[in-house]
Amino acid sequence: MFFLKDLPTRQMLQSYGERYPGMDAEAVAGALRLLRRGSLLMRALEAYFTAHALSQTRFLVLIVIDREPGQGGAGQGESGQGGLLASEIADRLDISRPVVTDTVKALVRAGLLGSAPVPGDGRAKRITVTPAGGAVLADLLPGYFALIADFMACEDEGAG
Amino acid sequence: MFFLKDLPTRQMLQSYGERYPGMDAEAVAGALRLLRRGSLLMRALEAYFTAHALSQTRFLVLIVIDREPGQGGAGQGESGQGGLLASEIADRLDISRPVVTDTVKALVRAGLLGSAPVPGDGRAKRITVTPAGGAVLADLLPGYFALIADFMACEDEGAG
DNA sequence: GCCTATTGATTAGCATCCTAACTATAGGGA
DNA sequence: TCCCTATAGTTAGGATGCTAATCAATAGGC
Numbered sequence: 001m002f003f004l005k006d007l008p009t010r011q012m013l014q015s016y017g018e019r020y021p022g023m024d025a026e027a028v029a030g031a032l033r034l035l036r037r038g039s040l041l042m043r044a045l046e047a048y049f050t051a052h053a054l055s056q057t058r059f060l061v062l063i064v065i066d067r068e069p070g071q072g073g074a075g076q077g078e079s080g081q082g083g084l085l086a087s088e089i090a091d092r093l094d095i096s097r098p099v100v101t102d103t104v105k106a107l108v109r110a111g112l113l114g115s116a117p118v119p120g121d122g123r124a125k126r127i128t129v130t131p132a133g134g135a136v137l138a139d140l141l142p143g144y145f146a147l148i149a150d151f152m153a154c155e156d157e158g159a160g
Numbered sequence: 161m162f163f164l165k166d167l168p169t170r171q172m173l174q175s176y177g178e179r180y181p182g183m184d185a186e187a188v189a190g191a192l193r194l195l196r197r198g199s200l201l202m203r204a205l206e207a208y209f210t211a212h213a214l215s216q217t218r219f220l221v222l223i224v225i226d227r228e229p230g231q232g233g234a235g236q237g238e239s240g241q242g243g244l245l246a247s248e249i250a251d252r253l254d255i256s257r258p259v260v261t262d263t264v265k266a267l268v269r270a271g272l273l274g275s276a277p278v279p280g281d282g283r284a285k286r287i288t289v290t291p292a293g294g295a296v297l298a299d300l301l302p303g304y305f306a307l308i309a310d311f312m313a314c315e316d317e318g319a320g
Numbered sequence: 321g322c323c324t325a326t327t328g329a330t331t332a333g334c335a336t337c338c339t340a341a342c343t344a345t346a347g348g349g350a
Numbered sequence: 351t352c353c354c355t356a357t358a359g360t361t362a363g364g365a366t367g368c369t370a371a372t373c374a375a376t377a378g379g380c
Binding site for chain 3: 215
């Protein structure tokens with residue numbers, strides 16, 4: 001999260017540019033807008049998920065498993081017929097393994113994910129989305145898309 | 161932070177669009193790019209600050225006080241001659257008061273900020289940047305600007 | 321058949337953010 | 351003066367992220 005509410009004015013950036021000759025004021029201004037706008041959207045999404053007993057991370061774990069090809073039928077992909085290993089989730093999500101462990105544990109407790117041993121490998125577990133988990137996703141997605149559309153419609157939001 | 165590495169393909173978004181008629185695939189694609197790119201930049205900045213014994217939040221607290229008009233000379237603004245109250249920092253930064261308390265405490269311990277009671281008000285403290293704090297800022301800013309310029313020069317970074 | 325390196329997952333310890341509740345000071349009105 | 355409210359800051363407790371270290375199972379070399 002990027003916490004600066006009021007981005008520096010053009011004038012302020014220019015004065016930095018004089019003090020630090022290598023600085024590209026245009027790039028910095030763009031980067032700060034990117035950070036601020038992204039953070040505002042993240043805050044809004046996090047609030048949405050919190051209001052529905054989830055979090056951004058838990059939602060993404062659900063989505064990432066759910067969108068895997070072969071979840072309900074055909075069945076292939078790098079790990080077999082649907083579901084993912086914890087390490088595959090970590091690969092797709094850019095979060096650390098321990099966070100995957102904890103998040104999956106919480107979602108299994110909540111009944112939204114299932115966990116089953118992998119026949120050929122005693123170390124691994126295959127994580128799948130339960131029907132309840134699928135229902136939660138189906139419930140949340142319309143509001144998620146609406147929130148995003150709302151946010152993106154407001155071009156200057158967070159630009160100061 | 162937004163953790164999804166591989167953003168959904170256009171095709172995947174379209175299939176969601178069919179299942180959820182209200183969805184604006186263009187807006188969603190744009191929002192995910194925004195989140196991903198913003199998160200990558202945040203990760204890079206956080207790593208930079210960590211390598212220099214700071215954090216994004218601490219850096220912003222320093223910057224926000226330092227850029228306040230009247231820091232070194234003229235002296236006006238809503239709270240007098242330079243520095244800010246903790247509550248003013250929280251206002252500018254969109255972080256909660258307790259985080260300001262802890263962050264300022266850490267920076268005072270590190271010698272980068274100073275804290276002085278406000279004459280007229282027994283509750284408040286005025287937080288100022290010490291010379292050491294100013295030196296740290298001056299040290300970090302060139303690398304900070306360079307990192308940002310690098311990142312912004314790579315237009316597609318994080319777009320999958 | 322063992323020894324070692326690798327891989328999947330977890331545990332432990334730490335940092336940092338939040339909300340809610342609290343203490344202390346300030347200020348305004350009866 | 352007394353009280354009620356508002357404001358500045360802190361404390362307490364919980365959630366969530368990270369890295370480093372650990373356990374367990376697999377795979378390869380000899």
